[in-house]
Amino acid sequence: MWRVRTYHKFVPSLAIRHRSGANVPRKKTKNPLESRKKAVKEAQRILRMRVAQIEASKPRMEEIDPDLLRPERQRQRLAISxxxxxxxxxxxxxxSRYQMQRYEEDFRKLTGLIVCRKKALVELKKASEILYEKAIVIDKKLFPLEKKGPTATPPLQSYEAPDAEEDYIHVRT
Structure with a gap:
């Protein structure tokens, strides 16, 4: 009988890599207290750096000589005819007139732009509803604005609400 010999070519990209459980390195567990301490230290370091930058950018004020502030050294006011x-x-x-003209011109330009925008949106809505919906979405990244304030204010203790009687109703004629 003839024996047929075959040679297999080893292709690494096709090889299946298998690791037994003994060779897998263990994950290191992080202590949350240590990571919190690191975060606090980093925040303190950044704060110190920013304070140092602010102090470095401040102009140095020199002390003014008190002799320069004497009344006889101050200038006399000039009399204006x-x-x-x-x-x-x-x-x-x-x-004032010039500034008012500038304001009115800017206002006219802005209102013109708003009118053109409205016309364009109407035409876009006629063309494609999907594009219109995407066009009217507000981009909050463009103008980031956060408003915080009181949401519920307690009533004033000294305020007395008026009764709904006719004596309290005043009609201007």
């Missing part, structure tokens, strides 16, 4: 006062008042009025 009536013409100069009137000129300053007119300049302030001109500036």
């Amino acid at each position: 009536e013409e100069e006062k009137e000129c300053r008042v007119l300049l302030a009025k001109d500036w």
Whole structure:
């Protein structure tokens, strides 16, 4: 009889890797108290760093010599003529008018943008309801805003609520 010899090629990607339970390394258990201590230490370290950064960025104030603050060293106020006062008042009025024009122009631009946005949303709703729903979703990452305040305030002890009698009702004519 003829014996047929076969040679198998070993392919590592196809090999099944098996580990018996004895060779598997044990997971280290972490003590929650130690991890909490590490977190507190890290927070304290970050706080110290930030305080150091703030102190380094503060401008150093030098002591002012008290001799410089004597009344005789202070400047005298200049007398302003009536013409100069009137000129300053007119300049302030001109500036106020200019700022009002700027405000109105910005307001007109903003209202125009809002109108265009509304028209675009109407057209988008006609085209695709799904795209419209995605377009009107508010992106909270763009303008992060959190409001915190009292949700329930206790009544004032000294406040007396008015009765609903006709004596208390005042009608303006």
